[in-house]
Amino acid sequence: MDVELTERAEDYLRAIYEITARKGYARIRDIAREVGVQPSSAVEMMRKLSSKGLVNYEKYGGVTLTEKGAEIAAAISSRHETFLKFLRIIQVPEEIARRDAHILEHQLDPKTILQFSRFVEFITNAPDRPRFISRWMELFKSYCEEEDRKLKSNNFRRR
Amino acid sequence: MDVELTERAEDYLRAIYEITARKGYARIRDIAREVGVQPSSAVEMMRKLSSKGLVNYEKYGGVTLTEKGAEIAAAISSRHETFLKFLRIIQVPEEIARRDAHILEHQLDPKTILQFSRFVEFITNAPDRPRFISRWMELFKSYCEEEDRKLKSNNFRRR
């Protein structure tokens, strides 16, 4: 039942998932742009994903996800969201967070991913201790700002 | 000044760093075992790292890190420690944490790594708020245990 996927194959799947969510299907060109490769590379990967039954791909036709492909892509996408939220919590700037969430979403042990998502859940939704949590976030943010100030003044001294 | 390294090259550097810390030098066999490849693959990588001036390598001789190599390896190793500590904080089991720290130590943006280490610092060393922090850890741990109990009883019901 389980399909072995390379990190890169997962990147392509998530890309297709996001594009099809927007416009119903994905063209080779869209996929290539999203993943950051040349169209010929995207074609190559479509053949592989198609042979694994994860995408519907016909030469010169639009690409869509099969049921199996969509299921896997949704899981990847959900992991992605978890890591994005997590990076925001630890105060990583938005643009960097978006980039690095892509890296985190691969390879980690399911248990690790589970713990990441519990952390996010604990921080954001902890239902009966909101004051405690908001205090945590507040303190961590102040701590980071203080550290940033230290960094800046160090840089200044070095020049 | 900066050297471009693949993820894999970093793995080898850290392996050599750890082995030499233990016994002063590393043999091809040690490196291969540590990285989890065949000796011939390790030889191949030694040639590359040597050509970049990161390791001292002579055919049939022990491998050591150059000054530059040691500097880079130390940075990688420190990142590794940060992620290991982090995974422990979010209650990832030790064995999995050791494995996944290797994955996290690559590719992430320096700012992201900085924020991870600040988080660890904040949780473990926050000097003037130890009661608050130990309370945080305690609460998060309870939360995870509760969730684990839920998982178990769900599994039980499904059988």
Place this chain on the structure above:
DNA sequence: CATAAAATTTAAGCATACCTAAATTTATTA
């Protein structure tokens, strides 16, 4: 010290995934 065992290296090959350039197909527009 000769020889057997162990370690290392070389050689040849494979898989992934990327690229450019040329060929082909599809879409657009004059």
Place this chain on the structure above:
DNA sequence: TAATAAATTTAGGTATGCTTAAATTTTATG
């Protein structure tokens, strides 16, 4: 609708990093 433009595909290559098997070198032992 014919010609041109855009998109896609194919072909041929490259780089990384891995493997096994054979050759070589080093180390250990009878």
